[in-house]
Amino acid sequence: MAKNKIRRPRAETPKGFRDYFGPEVTERAEMLGRIAEVYHRYGFDALETSAVETVEALGKFLPDVDRPNEGVFAWQEEDTGSGADWVALRYDLTAPLARVYAQHRNDLPTPYRRYAMGPVWRNEKPGPGRFRQFYQCDADTVGSGSVAADAEICALLADTLEAVGIPRGDYVVRVNNRKVLNGVLEAMGLSDEGQRAAVLRTIDKFDKVGEAGVRELLGKGRLDASGAYIDGVGLADEQAEPVIAFLTSRDEDASRTIGNLRAAVGDSAIGAEGVDELEQIAGLLAAQGYGPDRIVIDPSVVRGLGYYTGPVFEAELTFEVTNDKGQKVQFGSVAGGGRYDDLVKRFTGQEVPATGVSIGVDRLLAALRAKGRVGGDAATGPVVVTVMDRDRMADYQAMVAELRNAGIRAEVYLGNPKNFGNQMKYADRRDAPVAIIEGSDEQARGVVQIKDLILGAKIAQSASLDEWKDNPSQYEVQRSDLVERVRLILSDKEGRS
Known part of the structure; x- marks a missing residue:
């Protein structure tokens, strides 16, 4: 009689996840320590939230008939008599902050300034350099509608990059405003939501296809690099002109960029409000000594524009690295954020202004390795x-x-x-x-x-x-x-x- 064969588990990491060994963990801890020093110096307090939130509190991913959206790792709690709740691993550090502020607002100062660091999880298709678990490092101010809070986040981001070892000249913090883009859409006279969404998607491709490519995509369409034809939005040339004026408005200094943006938004009140905010941010940063070598007004910044309600910012590393194909490419974005005045409102019913930034820890570590700022110690053992x-x-x-x-x-x-x-x-x-x-x-x-x-x-x-x-x-x-x-x-x- 044949013996039952013992089935042993496979010793392998689940798809989309990875293990971190001694030097990597040490490097990350040291970098997070430097970041925390900057955040603390700016007056932000540490907050550590639960890794698990209710799906309802997360908000971005809601349950369908049988289970939550596939974008999160979620499961249904056992029915305790009042109904079974869906819960999920947090997919970022901002949604938990909104829940914490709504829950504890009577005990917290206003504005509430917090920083948080830790892993987040996304149930997405993994790819090269893209994992389902990764670290984020956030700083946010909740309860202040002042653009001074937005300017402060930009300054903090620049100081943080330099503190961890990215020298001035190897990075730039780029600032834009959702309200300015809304003004451009008004100036175009677009009322159809489908067309507006298509225009936003096209704007997001500006860095890849340039002005000529955007013109084609706003019009009849264009051939991409593979030879496939991409249908355009179908706008007339004169309709598309405000978008082009907006995207090409960046000039040699902030004041000239601001002037170009005023022309791009035309008579739009919301657009003019956004330009005013950018002008104030530029003035506040200049007063603190942050020049265009560190922070610039750049209309090409497009970050989750359905999520943000005002200023948006992105930290981009400008030095070149070699990609998997042996090509020299610019390293790119390592952090981003902006103003989100509607997130806490989901819990309280009242608008609570908020602004913040999130640093991609793994991306920033990869950049430091590329610059030889970490991993060069020949003897780190005991x-x-x-x-x-x-x-x-x-x-x-x-x-x-x-x-x-x-x-x-x-x-x-x-x-x-x-x-x-x-x-x-x-x-x-x-x-x-x-x-x-x-x-x-x-x-x-x-x-x-x-x-x-x-x-x-x-x-x-x-x-x-x-x-x-x-x-x-x-x-x-x-x-x-x-x-x-x-x-x-x-x-x-x-x-x-």
Whole structure:
């Protein structure tokens, strides 16, 4: 009789997810720490919300007949007598903020300034560099309708990028206003919602197809790069002219851009209001010393325009990287946000102004790696104390305790100590900067052997050993000098890196 075959689970990460190991986690934590310092300096308080919200509270994705929209990871709670609620993993950090403010508004200051960092989840089709779980890092002001709050977010975003290692000249924060675009649509005389939506989609393609391409798409259509014909919106040339004037209004300085935008919106009151807000933002930023080398008024910024109600902003990295095809391309956007005055209203019935920004943590980390700002440390592991005599484990643990108490990262080798070569291989895989060796002979003489693994690696790569004969990578020191000598090696290593 055949035995039932044991079915073992496959050891694989679910599609669209990934695992993060030591250096990646450390890099992210260090970057988030720098971001938090800037946010805190600006007066924002930390907030950590639940990873799970009711689908009703999330709002963007609502339940259909049997289950919620596919865009979120959702499930139905057991019926507790009052009906079974659908709940879901949060898809961003803004919807939970709206719920928190509505729920606790009587206990919170107004305006309420908060920052939040953490993972979010989206049940979307994964692709290259696109995962279903990723980190966001947000800062928002709820309860202020002043454009000074929008200007502050732009300044904060510029300061944050520089704090994490993106130098001035390698980024630009671009600012636009939804109201200006509404004014352009009014100036075009479009009342059909389908046409208005088509125009918005076309505007969003400006960066890819340019002015000529937008003209074609607003008119009869155009051939794309693959040779396929894309139907246009069907507008006459004169109808399309306000859009072109709007998209090409950016000039050498903010005042000239503002003037061009006033012409683009014509007699539209909402458009004029949006231009006034951009002018105020530009003035507030100039007063703080943020010039066009850091923040610019740019009408080509289009971000989820159905979501935002006023100013919108985007941080773009301007340096080039090599893509998967070996082509040089600009790195692109790493953060974005804007004013959203209707989100809290869903809970309270009253309009509560709000503005904020979200940084894509993984994108920003990728940018820092491309610039060599992270991941360049050759030895990030702990000091490894080797085990020459398993009966003397207490002595080795005492060494480790001394190192740790001095603030030095250290560990004892806990594998099978029989093969010393395996211990050194382990130290190498751990990126250990130093290995400590103490056999019975060393113990009897009150000394330890210190092996400088950083220097040893350099000697191994050298074409000539003569230059290293006066600077050996392994030497003997008094046991009492252990901590100080290890500290010297590590500080010298930091000075060389």
